[in-house]
Amino acid sequence: MATTEDTSPLLPPRVEPPAFWERHRLTLLLVLSVSIALVLTIVSVILYTNSGAAQLDLSRPGYRAVSDKVERNSEIDQYSSIGPVTDKTIQEFIKLYKTQAGKAKAVDAFSGDPLNPEVLVFGSSSSDN
Amino acid sequence: MHRYYRSIGTIAFSFVALALFVVLGTSSVHAASPELSSEQRQHIRSECTQIKGSLSQLHASDALLRVNRGQVYESMTSKLMTPFNTRLSTSGLDNKAMTTHTLQYQSALVAFRNDYILYEQKTSEALRIDCGQEPARFYQAILDARDLRSTVHDDVQKLHRIINDYGDAVGDFLLNYKRLAN
Numbered sequence: 167m168a169t170t171e172d173t174s175p176l177l178p179p180r181v182e183p184p185a186f187w188e189r190h191r192l193t194l195l196l197v198l199s200v201s202i203a204l205v206l207t208i209v210s211v212i213l214y215t216n217s218g219a220a221q222l223d224l225s226r227p228g229y230r231a232v233s234d235k236v237e238r239n240s241e242i243d244q245y246s247s248i249g250p251v252t253d254k255t256i257q258e259f260i261k262l263y264k265t266q267a268g269k270a271k272a273v274d275a276f277s278g279d280p281l282n283p284e285v286l287v288f289g290s291s292s293s294d295n
Numbered sequence: 296m297h298r299y300y301r302s303i304g305t306i307a308f309s310f311v312a313l314a315l316f317v318v319l320g321t322s323s324v325h326a327a328s329p330e331l332s333s334e335q336r337q338h339i340r341s342e343c344t345q346i347k348g349s350l351s352q353l354h355a356s357d358a359l360l361r362v363n364r365g366q367v368y369e370s371m372t373s374k375l376m377t378p379f380n381t382r383l384s385t386s387g388l389d390n391k392a393m394t395t396h397t398l399q400y401q402s403a404l405v406a407f408r409n410d411y412i413l414y415e416q417k418t419s420e421a422l423r424i425d426c427g428q429e430p431a432r433f434y435q436a437i438l439d440a441r442d443l444r445s446t447v448h449d450d451v452q453k454l455h456r457i458i459n460d461y462g463d464a465v466g467d468f469l470l471n472y473k474r475l476a477n
Contacts, residue, residue, distance in 0.1 A: 224358060267459070286353075
């Protein structure tokens, strides 16, 4: 048996009020998009800083004075991993290795003590006294 | 439907919470500042710009050194040691000594990379400190950076030592090879 609600053409169908998030779908979309972008940006910056990529990036501000001084022609000759092992090929390797080892050891990198506070921080005061 | 939107809201909240956690988690913890006399503090304050200028120059020149030396050190293993070891191995020859030195070298190279990162980060931290306002904290950062730079130098010396060791091992290998060939 049909009810009055079903049969009466005068009464509009009962509609549930939209839920909170349904009413703020655009806001939700924006918040989600910005949050995801923020998280991804933070992760990528942390990776850039902590992976060592930042330390090799001389295009950063503050490094422009030295960025053009990167040695581009000091490439080491590659020794082929394929081929016979003979007295001659070993001698060739030793010759090549000695040359490249000489280049590698030519500079005693990060030697000295330029960060000694007596020099860096109080250097001028020492000279004043 | 309502439950669906609620779960999306929870996800959005989680993202924001994670972002805040990452930002707060990576903020530096300030170490205890060293004792400085009032004269020393005053000196750092008055010479702040000059000291920072010198530090900035060192920072840039060390970065260049890291790039140039790093290329050479990387190439020693990727272009010489490893290919030679592979050639010996594929020929069925005993390359144990060379392989051991190569592994030591690669391990030292990883230490060099990591220690340089720590040094560079500490130097950058020192450059960000306002030495006019916080002379003691700035001074402590300089001391820390100095120690870390010394560690990087130790790594460089270790790499040089292993380069010599590998060369000696190849020399010994050649002597043995000649002896067996005759």
